[in-house]
Amino acid sequence: MKINRIILYRDGACIERRLLTHLQNIIPEVHVLAQPCQHYDLDAKLAEQLLLMIHTKKAEMILSVDYYPILAEAAHTVGIPYVSWIIDAPHYTLYSPTSFYDEVFIFHFDAEEVQRLSDSGRRHIFHQPLATDAEYFSKVIKSSRKNYYSDVSFLGSSYQNEHDYLDKQKGLSEYERGYFEALINAQRNVYGVSLFAGNLSQAQIKRLLEVCDIHRPQTYDLPESLMAENVLEKRVSVLERQETITRVAERFGITLYSYRDDFPIEGVDYRGYADYETQMALVFANSKINLNMTLRRIHSGIPLRALDIMGCGGFLLTNYQPELLEYFMPGESLEIYESIDDLLDKCEYYLKHDAEREQIAAKGFEIVKESFSYEKALERMLSNI
Structure with missing residues (x-):
């Protein structure tokens, strides 16, 4: 899928700057939403700002480090992919019902956890090792x-x-x-x-x-x-x-x-x-x-x-x-x-x-x-x- 406009949500993960740099090398428009998440499932202010940015920037995808159900809800509402790259464990939000949405794509660095989530019926669960910027x-x-x-x-x-x-x-x-x-x-x-x-x-x-x-x-x-x-x-x-x-x-x-x-x-x-x-x-x-x-x-x-x-x-x-x-x-x-x-x-x-x-x-x-x-x-x- 060719993506031209993406929103990167930033909440303080250590790799976010490196990730942003490399996204900008391959995606024409990378828009950043940097705001601390107050509640993984119920942060209405974050959801409102995200939906507004999706509309104004005509975003085609949302990406975050680790999984935020509130972002998945926004993606589900507007019908665009939400990509989550998991870099640590345990990550309990992955067991939110939002992770079953067709718009949600989860990439996890731990193959054992990928198998567990896949066995539970989640469709878009992939094994993806982490990266470093040598x-x-x-x-x-x-x-x-x-x-x-x-x-x-x-x-x-x-x-x-x-x-x-x-x-x-x-x-x-x-x-x-x-x-x-x-x-x-x-x-x-x-x-x-x-x-x-x-x-x-x-x-x-x-x-x-x-x-x-x-x-x-x-x-x-x-x-x-x-x-x-x-x-x-x-x-x-x-x-x-x-x-x-x-x-x-x-x-x-x-x-x-x-x-x-x-x-x-x-x-x-x-x-x-x-x-x-x-x-x-x-x-x-x-x-x-x-x-x-x-x-x-x-x-x-x-x-x-x-x-x-x-x-x-x-x-x-x-x-x-x-x-x-x-x-x-x-x-x-x-x-x-x-x-x-x-x-x-x-x-x-x-x-x-x-x-x-x-x-x-x-x-x-x-x-x-x-x-x-x-x-x-x-x-x-x-x-x-």
Whole structure:
């Protein structure tokens, strides 16, 4: 479908500037509606402004990063496609009844979630890996003289100051707490497979959601089992990141870039927030080892952080994700750890083998630049409309 006029809705997602730049290279008219969404389903002011812009600009398509039911309603009203590119998980708005509309086209980076949504009867659900702008980030790296050198870096939340469901466990019995903790501890040692799916009874699911005060939106067909699993997956991520950062700091030291997330232990060099557009590339390019710890709620997909690290020419040491092996070979274009002990061993090895580390980073950069560009992603999405 040939599109000449498009509205890009912007609500603050980190990739929106990169996406806008590449849209402008292929679409004659790109109009931007930048307004915070006050309610995913019921933001009347946003809907009014969007419908007005569609009319005045004669827009032929709406595009957003992540899924907004209110945008889907507007597209359905006027009969134009609404394209949503999902870049994170979980994304509960996908279970809105609006996602069944013929005008809605959803492109999700996680193949497992694509299958789940497709099995639920949604027609226009496609698997689309994420993208990174290697060319742009190369310019950022070359133009800056700032010093971001580090042996081991992690950019992301350590969850050091963030509450999770354990704060609300007072209503659980000792048996319930023990059962959930046993599952959590087992999952910490397993990557690529969820141990929560199928191991929670309906009573346990309802109990967990009750004590955590989590409620499914009334009109959504969101499985309660998925919500409960996400609660436990969040706990795994919290424990995993805290233990990993602590142990790396004790052995090698670690540079942490995070927003309002200080980690006050010896060996952690906390440097605050790194801007996606202007600083992130410098972090990745000037760190000998860049860690990626994928949130456990992302089941199969390649997270944006991993692609950005390689797209900036950085060496990536990451946990296993099933979709990684469709494009990358461990030890050739990235490195994968199987446990925290394995991560520490690989950090020690690659800190001592500069040439091998740099060769792997260079190969990862080549693959990402070739296979994960915005041009290719947009071309595929538009071809499916």
